Amino acid sequence: MKIALTIPGYGQVDSGAPGGVPTGGLFGTGANIVRVIVIFLVLAAIFVALYYILIAGLNLITSRGHKENIKNNREALVYAVLGLFFIFMSFFFINLLGNFAGFNLISIFFSR
Secondary structure: OOOOOOOOOOOOOOOOOOOOOOOOOOOOOHHHHHHHHHHHHHHHHHHHHHHHHHHHHHHHHOOOOOHHHHHHHHHHHHHHHHHHHHHHHHHHHHHHHHHHHOOOHHHHHHOO
């Protein structure tokens, strides 16, 4: 003789939240993790570039006419501005690539 034991609701997930309430949090899906990482990296790159622009500009102002300091700080300033330019141009190229593919790649990273 076999005895069967059934547990009500086994195999079903009951979140306990009323209908219409989103669950899962920030890291609910892999797409959200990628979105958060991309936004963080873009913001970090922008802040680092702005920091180097500020430091190179201040060092250029206070170089007191030393040719070597002027040259080094000018190069640092040019590279920081170029880095910031490439960050913003990446959005243009991602959008251009998405238009050729037929969908908006930017909205994948910066929309909910």
